[in-house]
């Protein structure tokens with residue numbers, strides 16, 4: 001398409017790239033979907049656009065309306081951009097612990113930002129519940145509800161999965177990624193299984209999340225903590241219900257960081273920690289399935305969003321995590 005008719009049509013249709021280091025280390029073809037190339041810089045642009053257009057189609061969002069969401073940042077960035085393009089106001093509730101880059105970006109994009117202290121999901125002050133209350137109190141507002149609104153995973157059933165199928169020419173044996181809402185994993189999983197039921201779908205869970213234990217042993221149980229932003233789920237969201245998970249892996253921050261830094265140093269890809277965790281998960285799936293398989297994963301967002309955290313040696317040291325030599329120069 002030589003000219004896109006509208007900025008919104010820049011969302012999706014992201015390229016798939018071969019990761020040389022992980023492919024050579026495992027004897028598999030490890031391919032990654034470059035979601036950091038979406039206009040808002042993350043995979044969440046897809047969900048933002050789909051949720052808004054679904055609400056418009058249902059008459060839940062009309063001209064002059066307001067979009068309200070609780071988000072770790074990337075969904076808010078997507079919603080703010082789509083909201084601007086379509087003429088909606090955006091209110092974002094965010095845990096104050098999210099990276100300064102994401103908060104500054106949201107303000108710069110015109111979102112009204114409400115920072116709240118991080119709490120357990122069971123606490124009514126949790127950012128998700130706060131966003132629902134604000135939506136209820138705001139006239140003509142849509143609570144986009146990315147965790148339990150399945151328009152989120154539909155963006156991946158209808159978009160990401162068919163793109164992967166087409167880009168690989170149907171030569172795909174496995175797919176894995178981590179979960180925030182679970183929209184990407186469940187949506188790509190369900191979408192790929194529509195093409196071929198024997199494509200193996202793997203959950204990649206960071207330490208500290210509960211999904212690994214749930215899919216391995218049927219019990220939601222956390223096991224530590226992770227510094228990764230945007231992933232790590234403690235409940236079965238509506239988007240995760242009936243997700244076709246065949247196998248699961250648990251990845252530490254150290255393993256995820258090693259892959260994040262290797263992607264930058266060896267492949268020239270600057271991505272965030274959830275992407276590094278996904279690549280470590282793809283390598284685990286490759287080892288489980290054996291050489292000769294083609295495995296796809298997701299590069300969720302850009303590393304530029306984490307200059308004050310993952311790419312900052314002082315921050316890493318404060319978390320007891322190793323920094324690569326070039327960062328300390």
Ligand code: PMP
Pocket residue numbers: 042043044072073074075178179180181182183184185229230231272274275300301
């Ligand atoms: N990585 C990052 C950086 C994210 O912000 C998110 C979304 N919160 C994800 C991964 C996970 O995506 P999903 O919500 O589709 O599970």
